[in-house]
Amino acid sequence: MQTVSCPSCGAPVPFRSHASVLAVCEYCRATVLKEADAVRDLGKMSEVLEDYSRIQVGTSGVHGGRSFTVVGRIQLRYDAGMWNEWYLLFDDGADGWLGDASGQYVLTTKRELAPGFPAFDAIQVTRQYDIGFGPYVASDKRLAKCTGGQGELPFRVGEGWEARVADFRRGPSFATLDYSDGTPPLLYAGNAVSLEGMKCQLLRDDEQIKASAGKYRGKVDVLQCRSCGTSIRYLPGLAANCVCPACSTRMDASSPKVEVLLKGEEHERVQFTLALGSVAKIGGQTYTVLGAMRRQDDEGESWDEYLLYSTQGPFFWLVETNEGWSRSQVMDDWPTPPLPAMHAVQVDGVSYERTWEYPARVSYAAGAFNWRVKAGDVVQVTEYEHGQNGLAAEYTVDELSWSRSSPVAEDQVRSWFGLAEPAGRKSDKKALTQGDIAWRALLWLLGLNFIPLIFNFGPSLFFIFAGLLALFLPMFLGHPKQ
Template identity: 30%
Template sequence: MATSAPQRRWQAFCPNCGGPVEFASPASASTVCSYCRSTLLREGETLRRVGQSAELFQDYSPLQLGAAGRFAGAGFVVVGRLQMAYADGGWNEWHVLFDANADTPPRSGWLSEDNGQFVMSFEAPLSDRAPNPDSLSAGGLQMLGGAAWQVASRFSATLAAAEGELPHAPRMDSSYWVVDLRNTQGEVATLDYSDPAAPTWSVGRSVRLSDLAMTGLRQDSTASVKSRAVPCPNCGASLEPQLETTQSIVCHQCKSVVDVSKGVGAELSAYHQITGGDPQIPLGTSGDLALSGGTPKPWQVVGYMERVDIPESPEDEQTFWREYLLFNKIEGFAFLVDTEEGWSVVRPITGAPAKSGKDTVTWKDKTFKRRWTYTAKVTYVLGEFYWRVRRDERARVGDYEWRNGGRLELLSSEQTGQEITWSQGRAVDAAEVQRAFALPEQQLGSLRRDVASGSDTTSLLVKVTVGLLLLALLFAFLRACSRDDCQDYKNTYGASSAEYQQCKRNSGSGAIYSGSGGGSYGGYSSGGGGHK
């Protein structure tokens, strides 16, 4: 079991204010004085002030200094934190120190936030020369440490604030590149260029706080929830985020999207939005749903989003769909997606699939075939989100499918700027959605209001059959009209008369035999649209 003192502590006094400073590990190089915020560098038995850390902003992370847990059989304690910031928001990296024993020296790691989840990673020597960050772009492949990695994101970050004990002296003076990479084994790696001459390389995996048996987490009492209330900058209504990880919240009164990523007390930014539709599953509704077909688990609807694709050609149809953000305090976040082709449930994955062909990728020994590639835009949101929601947020999306009989699994990539995220899930029937969230039975019809999956063989056959029947009826109708319209001319003037031939030409009956087509069957377009 982790203790509050993994090994013998080293104590000293801050050279700036004289306050007591304590190191839990002899391997730690730096700390931040909790009294005057001085950044202190340890040099043997002395401390030297090398800078000043900004005040921490009060975020909603459940972690805090002193929290303890277990990972891979070893206990650890949270001893430090970096608050990182970039153009689209920020995140925390928590420095954790593992228990030492007679056989092993103290080991430190990083417990970091990742797409609404957490990753435990460890710094490691990099045998290869770190690539120039300018040569890396989201979605690109890179060989590092003897393995192939996909670049997941590249952005310029700054260290906004720091606290506690750290393995390196924090760089507070300027911004630097941070590159995240993922591989087919479900691992995530980071290249930190805060020291351009010697970039830091770390590798880790996704973890759940429940699996870490954490103790000493920030308590989510009624009082603490109310203390996080902030006023809407547009109408003044009181907004009370209910999730620890909320970065954006929609005002229940004026429907403005408010950025709360900088925490309580910070200046809030917001934007108005045009009112959209009402979600069929109301915010706050809870239901039991199985993400991968296993045991159903409780999920609560905390966010709602309407999106639309941007056609690349005027001939393409425009498609609209809805996404519900689901939350489970143990599992994290997932998405329930309502499209013209039916329902699906997906969640972000830590790794990245391998490209196995021109239009295929492989993930977990399954080959997924690409079906659509398009640009999606957010048009309306409600509720809370673990990322900063931007006005008209756009993403380049690639949808992939894997089929085995009646079983359909989905894989999707979304790229926004220099960041790409992969998600995996499965198709679900509208009846399963209705049962899971205990919706009224009379609502089942509206849940199925859209057409069934266009890739469903039976549905497609029905559409094609109906289309062909309509064409046959149209053909017979035109022939009948042609015969009725011209029969009098034929009877009066004869089949070879100019009058009869002119009537035939005006009737357009010749076009029936010309073989010209429009690419559709009974109004069901065979190209464009319906892809999400």
């Protein structure tokens, strides 16, 4: 490790990695550039926005049998949201990156770029490309600006620095072509990971996060709409793109200074089965409904989707259609092949058949989301089914994602949220039960009265039928409609 003096304040600035060329002084935020025989001050580096990540400079873990330590970070923002890239130093001297977006993580290391790579402008999301080790599908293509940083980094970043990146996926594998410095791009490859799977140590706890961000990570907070004053429950740092349920004003609450993205107009609120802020007990964990949106296909059929979050679990969606409920979660391990144009795809050795293709348009959105959403947003959807379980590919010109869903009984949803039975359902069940009892009683009477008929076909036959009719007719006329 090399330590230099900050040219701005004189504080010690450590460089743990020989590959690092830049570090941010933790005392005065000066950007320190390390050159062959000197260091230079490149000016102040912006603070990262409200920091709710459990990761911090100094966090350690193990991946692929190699230990690593987090030594730096940049924070990147694009049109639909933001994410962190943590710079890692492995004990053997190699380095890598840990992407951190909405509680999902990918770890990549630099790889040798093979010839035949695509130009940035030529990359089309949902198409396959051979980027040096087999076909991967383009899953994401974006321009992003660096909004803050800390620790040490292997390249120069500063005000106005822009990342031009394209992401690719195959199963759990992940790769990035980074065109930020032009052509040829840099290639990074790896796979989806979890902090628990990497046995991460020195993660920040709730108190440390509150000390730096002013709020606890994962604890639902309340924001007052800057336009009409309506209260909106949101999740600071994770689901902080808010849409007012009263006036549709869109806000970015990822930093202490809430930014109004677009003012809306008051209109009649859409009624949802699950209200924003509703709390559910699912698998022993407490989940909160943060956002709700209504979507519609090209034939006018609509359905509702609810974003749920727990401090102990990942985001997931509850989807309500006219056919019932389902639970849906974004996938880290993608189907093979991961192309929405295929007639069949496989997950865990199980084949899913394509069933539907349609555009899905957001007709109404309210609450908090982990990306920017608004009425009018359209994505293309391709659905696949295997039995009662389903997969869905959703894509635009910039992004492709896959999710997996399974059915949930309506009674189960009501049990989770402690909801009462719909009006009329209990009385209907009661009436139906009484009718069943009446009909069973009739069958018993018919059976008992049929016995004498076997042995006696005399004048008593008329009286038996008359008695049965007297018993049967009032029940028939009074039996409730089904």
